[in-house]
Amino acid sequence: MAIKTFNFFDYLVRLVLALILVFLTYNPSGYSWYHWFSSAVDKFEPTIMLAGLVLVIGWVIYLRATARSLGMLGIILATAFFATLIWLMVDQGWLSLENPTVFTYVSLVALSAVMATGISWSHIRRKMTGQLDVDDVEGD
Numbered sequence: 659m660a661i662k663t664f665n666f667f668d669y670l671v672r673l674v675l676a677l678i679l680v681f682l683t684y685n686p687s688g689y690s691w692y693h694w695f696s697s698a699v700d701k702f703e704p705t706i707m708l709a710g711l712v713l714v715i716g717w718v719i720y721l722r723a724t725a726r727s728l729g730m731l732g733i734i735l736a737t738a739f740f741a742t743l744i745w746l747m748v749d750q751g752w753l754s755l756e757n758p759t760v761f762t763y764v765s766l767v768a769l770s771a772v773m774a775t776g777i778s779w780s781h782i783r784r785k786m787t788g789q790l791d792v793d794d795v796e797g798d
Contacts, residue, residue, distance in 0.1 A: 664781035673774035679716045680770045686759045724776025736775055740768035 684692040691709055698706055728736060744764055747753035755761060775782075 664778070668781065669774060669778050672778050673770060676720060676770035676773040676777070677767065679713065679720060680766050680773075683713050683717070685766060686762045720773045720777055724773050724779075727779040728776045732779070733772070733776065736772045740771055744768060 682691055684690045691706075691713055695701060695706055695710065724733065744753065744761075747764070748755060753761065753764060
């Protein structure tokens with residue numbers, strides 16, 4: 659049965675999950691799958707490969723849902739929105755390009771926000787317009 663309600667908390671859950679996926683994959687702190695993989699002597703260690711596979715599964719779920727929900731134009735618009743927001747923060751002096759670590763964190767959060775918006779878009783659109791997206795039709 660489809661979920662009939664959607665609220666800001668539901669979006670936050672999707673955002674937190676996207677943040678976890680993005681930051682487990684890569685972040686500037688040095689504690690990510692990317693750093694684990696790049697510093698490993700044996701790149702084909704089973705635990706590294708298993709963790710990488712779990713991350714790939716998460717990325718496929720998020721990116722596929724985002725692509726199906728937003729479409730190419732929607733992804734471009736969402737990315738442009740968050741890129742312009744970052745540009746505004748730089749222009750207003752709230753974010754400095756001289757500190758690449760902070761800029762990287764902000765960019766990773768923006769990527770997570772695009773993915774969370776994409777995976778939530780069908781619910782948001784239904785709330786805004788009353789239109790329902792149907793991808794799969796159940797048989798008898």
